Amino acid sequence: xxxxxxxxxxxxxxxxxxxxxxxxxxxxxxxxxxxRTGVNGKTAVDLARELLQAFGxxxxxxxxxxxxxxxxxxxxxxxxxxxxxxxxxxxxxxxxQLQREDVLENPDSTRRYLASRLRHLPHEVFACLFxxxxxxxxxxxxxFRGTIDGASVHPREVVKHAxxxxxxxxxxxxxxxxxxxxxxRADIQLTxxxxxxxxxxxxxxxxxxxxxxxxxxxxxxxxQL
Numbered sequence: 016x017x018x019x020x021x022x023x024x025x026x027x028x029x030x031x032x033x034x035x036x037x038x039x040x041x042x043x044x045x046x047x048x049x050x051r052t053g054v055n056g057k058t059a060v061d062l063a064r065e066l067l068q069a070f071g072x073x074x075x076x077x078x079x080x081x082x083x084x085x086x087x088x089x090x091x092x093x094x095x096x097x098x099x100x101x102x103x104x105x106x107x108x109x110x111x112q113l114q115r116e117d118v119l120e121n122p123d124s125t126r127r128y129l130a131s132r133l134r135h136l137p138h139e140v141f142a143c144l145f146x147x148x149x150x151x152x153x154x155x156x157x158x159f160r161g162t163i164d165g166a167s168v169h170p171r172e173v174v175k176h177a178x179x180x181x182x183x184x185x186x187x188x189x190x191x192x193x194x195x196x197x198x199x200r201a202d203i204q205l206t207x208x209x210x211x212x213x214x215x216x217x218x219x220x221x222x223x224x225x226x227x228x229x230x231x232x233x234x235x236x237x238x239q240l
Contacts, residue, residue, distance in 0.1 A: 028060065042073040049098065054089045062089045074228075077102060078135035106131045110155065118150050118186065125186065126224065126231045133190040133226045141168050141189040145182035146221070153180045168205055170212035177218050185213065187223040196227025203239050210240060
């Protein structure tokens, strides 16, 4: 049986990453580095390709619950725990970046962070980034779960949390588990209600981001705040 060690050095995932950086690797090659070893008759890359096919891609694999993840041949509880630790480190790294900068100066970092927190969830979650007067992050909170509309998101609760954090501004966000980021009429109406409610206590809403599978839609960019 041939192993990855038998491959030319330039084709081995680890050596390829060192030479060219992680962006040069395919999803299967990145996953193979995480897996470290294959199974009987299969290299780590072969196993990674099979897993990506079985889950339908890298994102569904990363978002899989523990039971489904551990049911796959070649995976198990140790791999699941390790993967969750890696994902949480990535989220915390993005959060630390945001806390050091004006979020309006780097909107891509804000979108990446909020997507990392909300995109994988199977249900709708409404969350807020609470910002100080220099638009740096004070805190991130998930405030409501379930169908996001005017009945389930209470402006008084958003105001209460904003005052608790002594926030000067907010960025709202919620996910669409359908994967389609296009805002609904209810999303727009809710945003306007929250803008009005927070204006009474002199707190601005800078944006409301809708998180889908492949994109994140900004209501501020759409002129719908």
